[in-house]
């Protein structure tokens with residue numbers, strides 16, 4: 017069990033929760049989060065937004081029962097965090113990297129940017145963040161040591177300079193990530209996507225989070241959530 021230290025609303029339906037949980041983790045991993053007793057039955061997968069001396073932070077959007085309960089939690093409340101789970105984003109020796117996030121898919125990219133910089137202070141990070149109509153959400157990214165491009169309307173994928181991007185990490189709606197892969201493909205950029213399939217167990221036991229790839233079906237919680245972008249068969253919206 018961890019304790020909620022802070023839980024603040026940062027835009028219309030997005031919240032930032034700080035917990036006192038610590039321990040080793042990798043960029044792009046997630047926790048199965050539970051802020052309730054019996055209902056809803058299943059814990060919910062939420063990415064690591066940040067990990068520092070204070071603890072672990074989660075950026076989340078209220079979309080249903082589970083995230084609504086999370087949004088009502090107060091400092092001092094107990095929260096169950098199982099994890100960290102998943103493979104996370106790969107380590108890199110590249111000197112330049114591009115991070116592309118759409119909506120709540122931006123959440124794992126904050127910690128990715130921080131970790132990339134901690135391991136290589138000279139790396140140049142370009143971050144493209146798309147927040148449809150949520151102009152305050154980008155403020156939580158503003159302290160990163162990165163060039164940050166924010167759009168609150170239109171497609172964030174239209175703004176990326178694909179020709180000059182060698183390595184891309186992306187997370188967001190599948191259609192957005194598929195577009196990134198298609199646009200980057202002619203330039204042979206390496207693209208890694210973080211898939212947000214619905215999950216039940218979170219530990220590889222139920223096959224509820226299957227992602228179709230060129231190498232067969234993979235469990236998003238175990239072999240993912242990060243996959244090579246060109247390997248995934250994206251679901252059509």
Ligand SMILES: Cc1cc2nc3c(=O)[nH]c(=O)nc-3n(C[C@H](O)[C@H](O)[C@H](O)COP(=O)(O)OP(=O)(O)OC[C@H]3O[C@@H](n4cnc5c(N)ncnc54)[C@H](O)[C@@H]3O)c2cc1C
Nearest residue numbers: 060061062063075076077079080081082083123212213214
């Ligand atoms: C690896 C991973 C990391 C994630 N990281 C974050 C994060 O950092 N912050 C965050 O806010 N969310 C994140 N999500 C999504 C989050 O898990 C869901 O939004 C959450 O489980 C919804 O729970 P709920 O009870 O509030 O909504 P539900 O009542 O379960 O669902 C409400 C609505 O949302 C839809 N929905 C639920 N889950 C998903 C999903 N995974 N993909 C698409 N639609 C969905 C349902 O179909 C339904 O229409 C992540 C998901 C995965 C798999």
Ligand code: FES
Nearest residue numbers: 216218220222223
């Ligand atoms: S959620 Fe059960 S196998 Fe992935």
